[in-house]
Amino acid sequence: MLDYSKVLNPTVVSMPPSGIRKFFDLLDTMDDVIGLTVGQPDFVTPWHIREEAIASLEKGKTYYTSNAGLPLLRQEVCKYLERRFSLTYDPAHETIITVGGSEAIQMGLSAILSPGDEVIIPEPCFVCYEPLTRLCGGVPVPVVTRVEDKFKLRADELRRVITPRTKCLVLPYPNNPTGAIMTREDLEEIAKVLRDTNIVILSDEIYAEMTYNGQHCSVATLPGMRERTILVSGFSKSYAMTGWRLGYLCAPEPICRMVLKLHQYAIMCASTTSQYAGVEACRSGDEDIENMVGEYDRRRHYIYEGLRRIGIDVFEPEGAFYIFPDIRRYGMSSDEFCNRLLREKKCAIVPGSAFGQCGEGFARISYAYSVKHITQALERIDDFVHHL
Amino acid sequence: MDKILKALEDDATLTPEQLGMMFSKETGDIKKLIETYEKEGIIVGYKTLIDWDKTDREYVTAMIEVKTTPQRDGGFDKIAEKIYQYPEVQSLYLMSGGFDLCVLIEGRTMKEVAFFVAQKLATIENVTSTATHFVLRKYKDKGLVYGYAEPDERGNCN
Numbered sequence: 001m002l003d004y005s006k007v008l009n010p011t012v013v014s015m016p017p018s019g020i021r022k023f024f025d026l027l028d029t030m031d032d033v034i035g036l037t038v039g040q041p042d043f044v045t046p047w048h049i050r051e052e053a054i055a056s057l058e059k060g061k062t063y064y065t066s067n068a069g070l071p072l073l074r075q076e077v078c079k080y081l082e083r084r085f086s087l088t089y090d091p092a093h094e095t096i097i098t099v100g101g102s103e104a105i106q107m108g109l110s111a112i113l114s115p116g117d118e119v120i121i122p123e124p125c126f127v128c129y130e131p132l133t134r135l136c137g138g139v140p141v142p143v144v145t146r147v148e149d150k151f152k153l154r155a156d157e158l159r160r161v162i163t164p165r166t167k168c169l170v171l172p173y174p175n176n177p178t179g180a181i182m183t184r185e186d187l188e189e190i191a192k193v194l195r196d197t198n199i200v201i202l203s204d205e206i207y208a209e210m211t212y213n214g215q216h217c218s219v220a221t222l223p224g225m226r227e228r229t230i231l232v233s234g235f236s237k238s239y240a241m242t243g244w245r246l247g248y249l250c251a252p253e254p255i256c257r258m259v260l261k262l263h264q265y266a267i268m269c270a271s272t273t274s275q276y277a278g279v280e281a282c283r284s285g286d287e288d289i290e291n292m293v294g295e296y297d298r299r300r301h302y303i304y305e306g307l308r309r310i311g312i313d314v315f316e317p318e319g320a321f322y323i324f325p326d327i328r329r330y331g332m333s334s335d336e337f338c339n340r341l342l343r344e345k346k347c348a349i350v351p352g353s354a355f356g357q358c359g360e361g362f363a364r365i366s367y368a369y370s371v372k373h374i375t376q377a378l379e380r381i382d383d384f385v386h387h388l
Numbered sequence: 389m390d391k392i393l394k395a396l397e398d399d400a401t402l403t404p405e406q407l408g409m410m411f412s413k414e415t416g417d418i419k420k421l422i423e424t425y426e427k428e429g430i431i432v433g434y435k436t437l438i439d440w441d442k443t444d445r446e447y448v449t450a451m452i453e454v455k456t457t458p459q460r461d462g463g464f465d466k467i468a469e470k471i472y473q474y475p476e477v478q479s480l481y482l483m484s485g486g487f488d489l490c491v492l493i494e495g496r497t498m499k500e501v502a503f504f505v506a507q508k509l510a511t512i513e514n515v516t517s518t519a520t521h522f523v524l525r526k527y528k529d530k531g532l533v534y535g536y537a538e539p540d541e542r543g544n545c546n
Binding site: 024027028035037038039040042294298299301302305306371372375 | 391401406408409410411543
């Protein structure tokens, strides 16, 4: 009989399942739950994008593309980045089409990390950076962000955790789960800390289109930052294309060459059908983005005001489609709060502790839902906190 | 303010309080604004879209192309005014192209609609001809797809 404890990778074995997964597993066992948990748009991919994917299949475009992705898509991605965010990348040597932003994150980290390298990760944040860093032999170094700073990364906090082993800073803004953003001024302070170092930035800009008080600023547009930035993004959030698994990574050529090796051996190429859909999204999807972001913005105001009226402390998020209320006044852990809300009122929100220790005392609420649905959830939350 | 109108056009059930929360305005201000829109006829009314095919109600809808001789002193408006007085007429549009007026009417049976066209519509002065097309199935109306509501199948992934 095979001894699995001897064959499995100890790094993976010791990797705890994400706290968010545990909560979702519990959620799956219950009926009639009003949930605000989903981290993906409630829109369907716009028809003109789906239509291009169908057309590509009708034309028999069912082969692998080049490893880096369709040249046409890489060109369109670069045009899009320049048009929307003033980012300039070479489609031939600095752009790789990936299987979602998630692959781009893993490949980016794998391309730069050696065992013992430290990766600074601002928390609360999306759940993947820490385990993927460990998988590469790296050492995750969490850096706390706070509600009083609107969950922005502060330069002094960053400076405090930098050591000679620091290889990378993850910059996950606009942020899941807090809805925080970093403005050009905020990033300038970070850039000052990094400018004369060898630290690489992994800038996860998957929510770049979802900012509500002005256009997103990419750190790569700041002087001296492009050369050290691995930009990861994708189509999932901007065009409601989560199921297509289509993303991209842009970085200077020396980094991209390494990423391409990994991508080539592990993935070959992203789905060809999805890539043709991506071409159409980049070319003609700007209006779809405006419409969807307009709708998210209405819901953002609505849920912020709704939580405030209930009497819950909450900071007004400026990006992504999450709001991160402060539940410390109710005297229980975020896990307990969310579990009780789920069991007693059948309303699901995600414990903030799932996104890092400093998420304790908060909860993530997604507003990628209809106003009617959000209203029902707010009623249940109101009922819950007023009977505590 | 167009944003508020657009939100109401998409969902007439939104209350002034909800709209105020969405657009960072006082509930009272939204109420006043809506009253103004109503007085000015910008907001014409509120209805509910119902898929009657899912009920036992017997009904039939028809689109009628109407050709007319426009009147010297009222153009098409005078004829239109006569036509839209009938409660059976649900919608009425002045058209470009091969006919002048497009009339959408609803009745209980095809016979009832046919009777209305023959006895009422076709006999109106200056109506020169009609062509009736019965609706067999409604797939989409006012931007909403008719059929069964798709369940939310989004996975809890991250």
